[in-house]
Amino acid sequence: MDGILPLWKERGMTSHDCVFKLRKILNTKKIGHTGTLDPDVDGVLPICVGKATKVVEYMMETGKAYIGEITLGYSTTTEDASGEVVESKKVSVAPTIEEIDQQMKQLEGTIIQIPPMFSAVKVNGKRLYEYARNGETVERPKRKAEISSFIRTSEPIFNEEQGTVKWRFEVTCGKGTYVRTLAVDLGNALGYPAHMSDLTRVLSGTFKASDCLTLDQVAKAMTDESIQDKLFPLEFGLKEFETMEVTEELWPKVKNGVPLPRSLFKAYESYPVVMMYQGVATSLYAIHPTKPQLVKPTKVLRNQ
DSSP, X not given: OOEEEEEEEOTTOOHHHXXXXXXXXXXXXXXXXXXXXOTTOEXXXXXXXXXXXXXXXXXXXXXXEXXXXXXXXXXXXXXXXTSOEEEEXXXXXXXXXXXXXXXXXHTOEEEEEOOOSSSOOEETTEEHHHHHHTTOOOOOOOXXXXXXXXXXXXXXXXXXXXXXXXXXXXXXXXXXXXXXHHHHHHHHHHTSOEEEEEEEEEEETTEEGGGOBOHHHHHHHHHHSOGGGGSBOGGGGGTTSOEEEOOTTTHHHHHTTOOEEGGGXXXXXXXXXXXXXXXXXXXXXXXXXXXXXXXXEEEEOOOO
């Protein structure tokens, strides 16, 4: 069994929980997910099975898209709705739509984020959430994030009694973006503590919600039909990379992992390049680390 299974992760489960259950359902150990989703977040979670696990690291680099909700008025320990309130400031006068949209626009492009304490980022060999659970604080590393678009998708709802304002949003971003932190930073820009009160991932790389199966649907497919028919070829996990069609003449060299002259790749603007032979991705080639005039295989996917 080989391929990519776009899973719809349901709320209340970790990404690791999904992998654990799928190992039992599919009766295979060779499974890996392509990007963690918090337990309170649902959405698209591509799962690599069998030989497709070789492309996990590349799929983790792909862009993501989310829909969600931001609430002004209080912040939490986890920066989402599951945490304890750490700061509150009632909104007496709601920010205007123009103010909200302007500040959201300011957060597009390349920005700097400080990861939440409740996150899997490692500091001194220990994950931040481990420090947080022990009541410890530690300096968190700043990270760059790429925000392609960050837009409001609903009218703000002002609850005068609770002193909160909330609205829906869509965000398209690069790998490693903390949408929770984006909500907090937006609140700070508007002068209020804030948190992300809802989130769903609707796109991961080339996979969208309509491609996905739930765990129950996967289990049903295992009994009613071949689950292999539901898996996407590993090539779908490499669609964001450029490809080279390997000729019959070149194939023996590619098959045996021979470094190639960089001149053969002059038409390509980025690496790695996916080497395709007879419609099948066989390997990925990138610039040689010590011999820049050569391009060498960095990952062998299949040996035909």
